[in-house]
Amino acid sequence: MKFGIDRLLAEAELRKPLDGKRVSLVAHPASVTADLTHSLDALIGAGVNVTSAFGPQHGLKGDKQDNMVETQDEVDATYGIPVYSLYGEVRRPTPAMMDSADVFLFDLQDLGCRIYTFVTTLLYLLEEAQKHGKSVWVLDRPNPAGRPVEGTRLIPGHESFVGAGPMPMRHGLTLGEMGHWFIRHYGLNVDYRVITMHHWLPEAGPGFGWPEKRIWINPSPNAASLNMARAYAGTVMIEGATLSEGRGTTRPLEVLFGAPDVDAKAVLAEMQRLAPDWLTGCALRDCWFEPTFHKHVGQLCNALMIHAEGSFYDHSAFKPWRLQALAFKAVRNVYPDYPIWRGTDFKYEYTNDVLAIDVINGGPALREWVDDEGAAPGDLDRIAAPDEASWREEVADLLLY
Numbered sequence: 001m002k003f004g005i006d007r008l009l010a011e012a013e014l015r016k017p018l019d020g021k022r023v024s025l026v027a028h029p030a031s032v033t034a035d036l037t038h039s040l041d042a043l044i045g046a047g048v049n050v051t052s053a054f055g056p057q058h059g060l061k062g063d064k065q066d067n068m069v070e071t072q073d074e075v076d077a078t079y080g081i082p083v084y085s086l087y088g089e090v091r092r093p094t095p096a097m098m099d100s101a102d103v104f105l106f107d108l109q110d111l112g113c114r115i116y117t118f119v120t121t122l123l124y125l126l127e128e129a130q131k132h133g134k135s136v137w138v139l140d141r142p143n144p145a146g147r148p149v150e151g152t153r154l155i156p157g158h159e160s161f162v163g164a165g166p167m168p169m170r171h172g173l174t175l176g177e178m179g180h181w182f183i184r185h186y187g188l189n190v191d192y193r194v195i196t197m198h199h200w201l202p203e204a205g206p207g208f209g210w211p212e213k214r215i216w217i218n219p220s221p222n223a224a225s226l227n228m229a230r231a232y233a234g235t236v237m238i239e240g241a242t243l244s245e246g247r248g249t250t251r252p253l254e255v256l257f258g259a260p261d262v263d264a265k266a267v268l269a270e271m272q273r274l275a276p277d278w279l280t281g282c283a284l285r286d287c288w289f290e291p292t293f294h295k296h297v298g299q300l301c302n303a304l305m306i307h308a309e310g311s312f313y314d315h316s317a318f319k320p321w322r323l324q325a326l327a328f329k330a331v332r333n334v335y336p337d338y339p340i341w342r343g344t345d346f347k348y349e350y351t352n353d354v355l356a357i358d359v360i361n362g363g364p365a366l367r368e369w370v371d372d373e374g375a376a377p378g379d380l381d382r383i384a385a386p387d388e389a390s391w392r393e394e395v396a397d398l399l400l401y
Contacts, residue, residue: 001211004139004176004195005031005039005107009046014195017103022051024101026086026125027060030109030219039107039139044079052100056108057087057117058220087117091161092124098132106138109219110175112145112209113233114154115360117349118219120164122175123182126190135191140176140400144229146202146209147172150321151233153387154362161349163362168384168391169321170233173398174200180398200401208315222252230308231282234324237366240348240357241328241340244301248291251305256327258289258303260296262335268304270330275377278326281318282308325380328370341367 008014023043025031031039044050053060059071060083071085084097104125108118122138129136151169159165165185173181176194183192202209210216210226218224223232228251235253238245244258257267264286271279285305291297304327308318331338341357342348348356358364365383369375 001200001214002198003034003141003214004197005042005141006034007198008105008139008195009033009042015046015048018048021049021102022100023048024052024054024104025050026054026056026104026106026108026121028056028058028108028219029061030217031107032217034214036215036217039105040076040079043105050079050081052081052097053083054086054093054097054104055083056121059085059087086121086124091121093128095132098128098134101134103135103137104129106136106175106179107141108175109141109217110143111219111223111229111232112143112170112172113236114151114164114167114169114171114362115162115236116220116232117161118175119171119178120161122179123164123186126179126182126188126192127186129192130188130190135193136179137193137195138176138179139195140174140197142197142200142209142211142214143172143174143202144207144210144226145170145172145233146315148315148318149388149392150319150384151388152361152363152365152384153391158358158362160351160359162359166362168387169361171391171395173395174400177395177398177400181395184398194400196400202401203315205315208313222247224250224252225254225309227307227309228253230313230318231306231320234320234322235306237321237324237328237357237360240342240355240360242295242342243331243340244289244291244295244303246289246291246303247294248297249289251289254306255287255289256284256304256306256324257331258291258296258301260299260301262302262331262338264302264304266334267327267330270334271326274330274333275322275326278319278322278377281314281316282306282323283312321384322377322380325366325370326377328366329375329377332370336373340370 070088149172153166154163246252246255287305357367369380
């Protein structure tokens with residue numbers, strides 16, 4: 001099995017169009033070859049004329065731990081080329097940045113979730129490439145969450161840096177496929193190609209999206225495991241809540257919640273009462289942690305840990321978006337006055353006067369369902385299921401694998 005970068009390096013005919021061209025690389029710490037050589041080193045070692053590089057959120061080095069921590073432009077100490085930040089003074093490449101190369105190689109490991117900002121970074125690069133007559137190649141990588149689709153689609157008008165378009169939270173595409181959707185959906189006219197993977201089998205076990213023999217490297221500091229990647233389409237919603245998502249611990253974004261004033265076993269019992277079928281496909285375990293930074297720092301928190309791994313994982317049954325929604329609903333039922341949601345004073349990903357949970361979900365439907373005392377699990381299903389079905393139908397002809 002080969003990722004796009006591995007094929008580009010191994011097959012001279014794929015690299016031939018780069019001859020005589022200035023090339024830029026969009027990369028992060030997980031942009032590595034099969035032998036763990038970073039793509040920047042590997043491309044330059046193969047004779048590609050790399051004249052600049054770009055780092056997305058968390059930086060080319062992946063050193064920025066928290067969300068909304070910006071990275072500055074720098075000069076690479078080894079190669080002397082400019083390294084531009086797409087999460088600093090700008091999130092969209094400037095004309096000067098676009099002038100640094102003719103072809104832009106996009107080699108980011110994604111998590112298969114709309115809110116993961118690398119998706120929006122790809123859209124912005126495509127739009128700027130159209131304006132400036134540049135080429136974009138995606139060196140494709142697996143979607144570690146596989147093909148399942150889940151969540152309500154973003155409502156037009158709710159676009160943000162974590163919402164690049166009307167797609168569901170768990171979109172089921174690779175970034176190479178997503179580029180084709182962006183081009184069609186937004187009517188872009190850009191020279192675009194995908195260096196496809198060889199033998200990626202997104203529905204084959206045990207990895208179901210992630211090749212068993214490929215080492216996992218954090219694409220961002222808190223994406224520490226395949227378990228996290230599978231759970232992320234649900235647990236990322238906790239960023240819009242006062243509950244802890246486990247930042248400041250060794251297993252961030254692998255819990256349904258953590259708080260010093262919430263009884264995890266009581267919440268789990270309410271989840272089991274409300275919708276036991278939404279708990280399938282994984283194991284849930286009550287645990288304790290004390291964050292070293294972020295929410296509830298220094299306080300002992302009770303939590304529910306997700307294990308979408310090993311013998312507990314059922315790829316077709318696991319529904320992280322519904323699971324997280326159910327956890328919120330159970331907290332609301334057990335503690336009716338609990339202040340679950342972060343307020344509008346918290347400016348999530350540069351938005352103003354909107355609740356972070358609504359930014360994350362691309363609309364208010366999930367929050368309204370949680371807060372509606374009379375709403376049942378079936379009501380959320382009736383909202384989400386048509387969106388999920390329409391997305392599957394819309395992208396069916398774009399699937400490359």
